[in-house]
Amino acid sequence: FPLKISSLAKGKTTITLFILTKENFPFTHWKTQEKNGFVFPVLTKPIPTTIVMKADQRLIEIFKKNNRYPINIMLTVATYQGSLQNLQDFEVIPEKWIPYQPNPEQVELSIEQKNGKTLIKTTITFKNAGFKVFWGSVTRENNVFKAYSKIEGWTGPSAQVITIQTNIYDLGLLKPGKYTFEFYANDKPVKSIIFEVQPSKEQYSPNLLLGLLKLKG
Structure with missing residues (x-):
């Protein structure tokens, strides 16, 4: 045709x-x-x-x-x-890729630490294989990180199997404190997570440790 x-x-x-x-x-x-x-x-x-x-x-x-x-x-x-x-x-009707907006239940955000860096593992579960994700990049404003992705769904036939796609966002070395990570799809918010970075042992200098000991004494 x-x-x-x-x-x-x-x-x-x-x-x-x-x-x-x-x-x-x-x-x-x-x-x-x-x-x-x-x-x-x-x-x-x-x-x-x-x-x-x-x-x-x-x-x-x-x-x-x-x-x-x-x-x-x-x-x-x-x-x-x-x-x-x-x-x-x-x-x-011609088959094509169109924007797809996942619901929060489809998206899982988890925090990982590697070599002092904070990583956000983002997992999306789709009902079939007819989806593709452009994960995009992360922006930062103060203690808020935002990841802007682009997700599309195929209007034509696709394999009817549950498909999982995963990406790791590297937030780098963060100072101790509370942070927020927000995940967007097609410029719309989908899910967010609040996490806290604890001070590492290396951040306690000998002088600082000595001062803490004096305070305790």
Whole structure:
């Protein structure tokens, strides 16, 4: 698609679609098209990559990744049965990436310490694999850190598996005190965490320790 028709014939017409994918085709995405005369699927089965390669080398290049080919490719066959007149107003909405706003329950913030630095581990849980995250950078104003990320969701089909994405924000070496970290997605606040940095043993100089001992005495 788009299906270009030069002249419309009377009566019913059958159109067969052959779809090659890396994995099982998500037929639920096409359920809404059944009312338009589409039938999904007529057939679905894995076929060896070598067969596709013999049919057309250009097809197999689509599935090439890291100079390697998958062992099998999923073949799905679907049909359209009806009048070509019905296809005049049929519109396939293009699939695209759109902004996605996660809820606070999807995001987990945790504090880690490494080599004296404060790290914020940010974990986001998605309901499927159709999401991508641009983690962005961190800004600071006094004791408040803000991370501005960009999250997008795919409007088309995707693997229906729970997907977890994680990132580490390095806040660097911080002085003792209370701090706030705020996580944003698409310029909107999602979740925040308040934490406190305790003085390390190295921050107590011999003179300071001596003064503390005198106070106790």
